[in-house]
Amino acid sequence: MRLVNRIAALVVLLSAVSAGSSDSNSILIKGGTVVAFNQETQGLRVIRGGSVLVENDRITGVFDGAPSRVPKGAEIFDAKGKIITPGFIDTHRHGWQTVFKTIGSNTTLIEFFFRYSSLVAPFFWNASDVYDSQLAGLYEALNAGVTTSLDHATHTWSKDAADAGFQASIDSGARVLWAFSFANITDVVTVEQQYPIFRALAKKPGLKNSPTTLAIAYDAWGPNPNVAEIDKIMALAREVNVSAITTHSLQGPWGSDNSPEDIHALNYLNISIPIVFSHASFLSATGRDLLRSTNQYISITPESEMHYGQTHPVSSLIQDQASLGVDTHMTFSTDILTQARIWLQQTRYERYLDVLEQTKLPKTNPMSAEQAFLLATRSGALALRRPDLGAIFTGAKADLLVWDGDSPPLLGWDDPVAAVILHASVGDIEAVIVDGKWAKKGGKLISKGYPEARKKFLSTAKRLQEVWRGLPLPELPPVWNGHPVVDPERVDVKRGEGDGYGSVYI
Structure with missing residues (x-):
């Protein structure tokens, strides 16, 4: 080895050693109630008056009381009266669509395809728009405690647009599995x-x-399927060693595309790369068996599936291979806490109804707050095959939330899991740590890039929303996937004439 190369290698080695042993990147979250993870039972372990030590990007200590060691120069965060949990994991998101927020509040799924999707946006968006919208969406998610997201990036219609969304994900500081969408879009790419x-x-x-x-x-x-195309994409997945593969999977009246059976028939289901099936609302019994045998997961997006009419009639039957996602947060909540709460109560409702329809009464509650908590955290990590995420234990990645135990919704809490899942709001998240770095502190995002990102996003949103206000509503097809497209019965909330449906105020 040439001398100059040896010197360069030595500098790199010393830098790595220094980074690994530095005390300057240490945080001790002290004296709070820690919702830790029990690796033996694969359940939760609540530690009252506990502490969590973070060094660089890892949790290096979880203490039942006073910490046994505190690195020199460590930042001490007083968590007395507060709740410490792992960050939430979102396994299905479309971050780039953030600028459409509130203008599609009553849209249907078919209308969404022809108005807000990548079938339309490329003709009006530039790369800067994609960057601004993706970055703002990720900051919004971080503020809500989503530290990891699997982003189904359908904005890959050009080199510049793809690069912009990917760069925004990197710049956000969030843990993003940014999934490049391979798709043939007519007249675009x-x-x-x-x-x-x-x-x-x-x-x-x-x-x-x-x-x-x-x-x-x-x-x-x-x-x-286009088998040659799929083989080439999968070869790229292996070449680059991608972190995950994801696909929209609906079935039922919505179509039969992208089922576990389809991928299994191509010999790509039982692979080392995690495959996440978003929605999978009408997953067959065979599909459920395939997911279990190959250890692949679905992403249930409760609010999305209610909003768009996909529904989720069988998803509660595969919760052992399920995680939670948000989907198009332009039309509803951006946070996983809301999805966990909705899904918990929806599942309880369905199982209670099974009993009531037999003219019997339920003796026990069919789903617990702890199960909802695990779906929002640890299950997402398992879906992504990242056992170092979604939990608090020594050696895990330092993705953490600190909840304000004295906020009005949490005042008087006793059970920290119930406090978060059933009573808290995202406004009660006092602090967020991603990869060992503060993203939110004192109830506010602290990224240096956020003020400028906010300013640019507002300008971009105003311009694009103006464009969309001027676009005529799409004429929807009378038949979709062989099924008639019809109007459901509209509800009535107004006495006398009219039904109170109103308008979209844009």
């Missing part, structure tokens, strides 16, 4: 044109030092 874009993004500077990773999204697995 082909999958063949996307291959070099994807390869270039895999070599993006700064990626190695970021919690953000590259993943793949693909929605054409079947029932009539």
Whole structure:
């Protein structure tokens, strides 16, 4: 080895050693109630008056009382009276659509496809728009305690748009599995044109030092797949060693695309890369068995599936292979806490109804707050095959939330899990740590980039919302996937004439 190379290598080695032993990146969260993880039972372990030690990007100590060691120079965070939990994990999100917030409040899924999706946006959006919208959406998620998200990035219609969304994910400081969407969009882009874009993004500077990773999204697995195209995409997945693969999977009246059976028939289901099936609302019994045998997961998006009419008639039957997602937060909540609460009560309702329809009365509660908590945290980690996420234990990644135990909703709490799942709001999240770094503190986002991102986003949102206000509503097809498209019965909340449906105030 040449001398100059030896010197350079020595500098790198010393820097790595220094980074690993530095006390300057240490945080001790002291004296709070810690919702820790019991690795033996795979359940929760509540520690009152406990402490969590963070060094660099890892949890290096979880203490039942006073910490046995405190690194020199460590920042001490007083958590007395507060609740410490792992960050939430969102396994299905479309962050780039943030600018559409509130203008699609009553939209249906079919209308969404023809008005707000990547079938329309490329003709009006530029790369800066994608960057501003993606970044603002991720800051919004961080503020709500979502520390990890699997982003189904359907904004990959050009090199510049794809690069912008990926860079925004890196710049956010969040842990994002950014899933490049391979899709043929008429008059916009082909999958063949996307291959070099994807390869270039895999070599993006700064990626190695970021919690953000590259993943793949693909929605054409079947029932009539382009096998050559799929083989090429999967070869790329192995070449780049992507962190995950994700696909929209609905079935039922919505279509038969992208089922576990489709991917299994192509010999790509039982692989080392995690595959997340978003929604899977009408998953068959065979599909459920395949997920269990191959250890693949679905992402239930409760509010989305209610809003758009996908529903989720069988999802409660596969909760052992399920996680939670948000989907298009432009139309509803951005946070996983809301999804966990909705899903908990929806599942309780369904199981109670099973008993009541037999003219019997329920003796016990069919789903617990702890189960909802695990779905919002640990299950997401398992879906992504990241056992170091979604839990508090020594060696886990330092993705943490601190809840204000004295806030009005939490005042008087005793059970910290029930306090979070059933009583808290995202406004009660006092602090957020991602990868060992503060993202929120004192109830406010503290990223240096947020003020400028906020300013740019407001300008971008105002301009694009003005464009969309001027677009005529799409004419929806009378038949979709062989099923008639009809109006459901509209509810009435107004006495006398009219039903109170009102308008969209934009």
